[in-house]
Amino acid sequence: MDFLMKFTFLQRLFGRQPVEQDQSRAAARDRLQVALVGDRSSVAPRLMESVRRDLIEVLNRYMEIDVQLMTMDLKKEDQAVSLAAVVPVRRIRRQASLPTECLESEEMSLETTPSEEARRPHPRKLKRERKRRRRSLEV
Amino acid sequence: MGKVIVITSGKGGVGKTTCTANLGSGLALAGKSVILVDADIGLRNLDLVMGLENRIVFDLVDVVEGKCRSYRQALIKDKRFDNLFMMPSAQSKDKDAVKPEQMRDLCQEMKESFDFVLVDCPAGIEMGFKNAIAGADEAIVVTNPEVSAVRDADRIVGLLEANEMSGIKLILNRVKADMVRRGQMLSVQDVQEILNLDLLGMIPEDERIIHASNRGEPAVLDRNSRAGEAYRQVVRCLIDPSTPGPSLVEDPGLMGKLRRFFTVGLGSQVAQ
Numbered sequence: 001m002d003f004l005m006k007f008t009f010l011q012r013l014f015g016r017q018p019v020e021q022d023q024s025r026a027a028a029r030d031r032l033q034v035a036l037v038g039d040r041s042s043v044a045p046r047l048m049e050s051v052r053r054d055l056i057e058v059l060n061r062y063m064e065i066d067v068q069l070m071t072m073d074l075k076k077e078d079q080a081v082s083l084a085a086v087v088p089v090r091r092i093r094r095q096a097s098l099p100t101e102c103l104e105s106e107e108m109s110l111e112t113t114p115s116e117e118a119r120r121p122h123p124r125k126l127k128r129e130r131k132r133r134r135r136s137l138e139v
Numbered sequence: 140m141g142k143v144i145v146i147t148s149g150k151g152g153v154g155k156t157t158c159t160a161n162l163g164s165g166l167a168l169a170g171k172s173v174i175l176v177d178a179d180i181g182l183r184n185l186d187l188v189m190g191l192e193n194r195i196v197f198d199l200v201d202v203v204e205g206k207c208r209s210y211r212q213a214l215i216k217d218k219r220f221d222n223l224f225m226m227p228s229a230q231s232k233d234k235d236a237v238k239p240e241q242m243r244d245l246c247q248e249m250k251e252s253f254d255f256v257l258v259d260c261p262a263g264i265e266m267g268f269k270n271a272i273a274g275a276d277e278a279i280v281v282t283n284p285e286v287s288a289v290r291d292a293d294r295i296v297g298l299l300e301a302n303e304m305s306g307i308k309l310i311l312n313r314v315k316a317d318m319v320r321r322g323q324m325l326s327v328q329d330v331q332e333i334l335n336l337d338l339l340g341m342i343p344e345d346e347r348i349i350h351a352s353n354r355g356e357p358a359v360l361d362r363n364s365r366a367g368e369a370y371r372q373v374v375r376c377l378i379d380p381s382t383p384g385p386s387l388v389e390d391p392g393l394m395g396k397l398r399r400f401f402t403v404g405l406g407s408q409v410a411q
Contacts, residue, residue, distance in 0.1 A: 023321070023322035023323060024322075024323055024324075025319070025322045025323060025324055025325055025326065025329070026322070028285075028286050028324075028325050028329075029325060029329050029333070031286060032286050032289055032290060032325075032333055033333060035286075035290055036290065036293050036333065039290065039293065039294060040293070040297065043294065043297055044297070
């Protein structure tokens with residue numbers, strides 16, 4: 001018992017170097033992050049529905065799209081998750097018919113504010129924000 | 140008016156019951172009046188960890204079914220503290236024997252006369268979980284630095300948020316500092332970043348936890364236990380949230396042990 005204690009102490013004293021292939025911490029972290037993207041999106045089906053709705057709204061400003069044939073998925077690859085959307089485009093809008101807020105003019109963007117809809121943060125984010133506010137009140 | 144805190148995790152075996160027993164005893168040691176509620180109906184264990192298994196007469200199900208005059212009749216007074224009580228769960232019933240509204244009413248009644256009500260939540264996300272969180276004002280999510288435990292903790296946080304729970308805090312249990320140093324274990328920062336929660340405490344892996352539960356004496360009362368010291372830190376944070384955040388109680392090593400041996404009389408003050 002005493003001998004073992006001395007042994008680990010000596011190991012620590014001489015700073016045993018970590019073996020490269022022994023480091024599984026990064027693997028755990030990366031795998032968890034990928035798994036949680038899938039978990040969170042599958043647990044909250046309304047989240048994906050909400051993303052889809054917002055995406056359609058934004059795209060609609062610039063082009064006519066076929067909403068019926070549009071597909072949207074989270075794809076798991078080895079190391080990461082990506083959002084893949086296939087959106088059939090019927091026609092691109094002419095410059096003149098673009099909504100004013102889409103034109104990249106400094107003056108224009110000062111005058112026009114994005115619609116209330118577009119600025120509203122996601123419910124989960126809202127909840128976090130509310131929580132944070134509550135917490136700061138407590139302190 | 141006191142506070143009801145549910146201690147939950149999703150995954151089983153990460154240390155919810157140990158955590159409940161230690162925080163409860165630590166709060167009682169600091170002079171607070173505390174009830175520990177074992178909400179794990181059908182699989183009760185808090186009584187054993189607290190060393191109170193021989194004193195049970197009535198249980199949680201008896202209380203909600205109205206078999207005793209008041210919930211106080213089912214409370215078991217702790218051996219060590221006059222201000223610490225436990226509400227045992229039923230062993231023979233199943234988890235549907237209690238409804239969330241009944242738990243909410245019971246917790247409400249309890250917090251009117253006690254400083255802290257700690258609810259030990261069962262593993263899983265079914266009825267037992269819903270019951271346990273029903274009356275809670277705050278939640279402590281316990282997890283281990285392992286992928287399965289962290290993933291389940293994330294699911295639990297999602298469910299707690301969906302139930303409008305505020306003040307969700309994290310306790311990372313069974314941290315092996317030397318494995319983290321060698322890059323073989325998720326660090327506290329990793330877990331905190333993944334779960335995006337406020338850290339309430341990190342408890343080092345400690346064999347003395349096993350000794351403590353063998354004897355039915357929570358490690359928070361053991362002055363030589365590193366986990367016990369970490370639990371005392373958490374207790375200080377629970378009582379006064381402005382206390383500086385947790386720091387890992389490191390394995391002192393041989394020299395540290397020697398030093399502690401010679402200074403034991405000075406360094407043995409526990410949480411006030």
